[in-house]
Amino acid sequence: xxxxxxxxxxxxxxxxxxxxxxCTYDTSDQSYGxxxxxxxxxxxxxxxxxxxxxxxxxxxxxxxxxxxxxxRKSANLVISASQLGDSAMYFCATNTGNQFYxxxxxxxxxxx
Amino acid sequence: xxxxxxTPRHLVMGMTNKKSLKCEQHLGHNAMYWYKQSxxxxxxxxxxxxxxxxxxxxxxxxxxxxxxxxxSHLFLHLHTLQPEDSALYLCASSQDAPAPGLAGWTYEQxxxxxTRLTVT
Numbered sequence: 124x125x126x127x128x129x130x131x132x133x134x135x136x137x138x139x140x141x142x143x144x145x146c147t148y149d150t151s152d153q154s155y156g157x158x159x160x161x162x163x164x165x166x167x168x169x170x171x172x173x174x175x176x177x178x179x180x181x182x183x184x185x186x187x188x189x190x191x192x193x194x195r196k197s198a199n200l201v202i203s204a205s206q207l208g209d210s211a212m213y214f215c216a217t218n219t220g221n222q223f224y225x226x227x228x229x230x231x232x233x234x235x
Numbered sequence: 236x237x238x239x240x241x242t243p244r245h246l247v248m249g250m251t252n253k254k255s256l257k258c259e260q261h262l263g264h265n266a267m268y269w270y271k272q273s274x275x276x277x278x279x280x281x282x283x284x285x286x287x288x289x290x291x292x293x294x295x296x297x298x299x300x301x302x303x304x305x306x307s308h309l310f311l312h313l314h315t316l317q318p319e320d321s322a323l324y325l326c327a328s329s330q331d332a333p334a335p336g337l338a339g340w341t342y343e344q345x346x347x348x349x350t351r352l353t354v355t
Binding site for chain 2 (some may be wrong): 158160165168169214216220221222223224225227
């Protein structure tokens with residue numbers, strides 16, 4: 124069964140606007156982590172933000188915030204004040220047990 | 236060198252060749268990983284090493300053979316590959332390896348630039 128679902132294959136956002144990238148997950152574990160990574164065209168995956176399942180507050184890292192809704196099993200990434208350099212693939216991931224599961228990714232294009 | 240490095244960046248090999256991918260991390264991490272990234276598919280975790288011991292092997296064909304001689308180096312030995320093995324192979328490291336029932340920020344992974352493998 125797919126553990127991570129990203130339903131938006133492609134997204135566009137105007138520069139300086141905010142954008143939300145969707146992610147839902149499936150796990151029966153009580154303790155798990157949620158991660159977002161960015162992959163520019165150069166290919167390297169870059170860690171952006173982490174949310175633990177027991178964290179009561181939404182994680183924030185600079186312009187990135189994670190909208191964590193545990194009951195809905197969603198972990199959406201919000202990027203504020205988009206920049207041209209934000210254009211990339213974005214992957215949501217979770218770890219349960221010894222495993223990491225990644226979604227198929229969302230391609231974000233920032234329009235000048 | 237900083238972060239996670241991988242060599243070679245590009246590799247073309249025939250189905251009868253033997254080659255190796257190399258990964259090195261300069262972060263002092265205890266866990267290292269091999270992933271396969273194919274077009275239109277989620278990233279697939281292949282192997283997990285924690286303190287040089289393999290802790291996970293996700294039903295990967297035996298034509299892929301990992302080796303972790305120390306906590307800084309990870310190899311992926313390739314032999315008699317198939318064309319469908321063509322993909323981007325990513326190495327990653329994290330402070331610790333994930334454990335069942337536990338979650339933590341120390342599992343955040345740092346990735347190398349990958350090796351683009353083409354099997355002809």
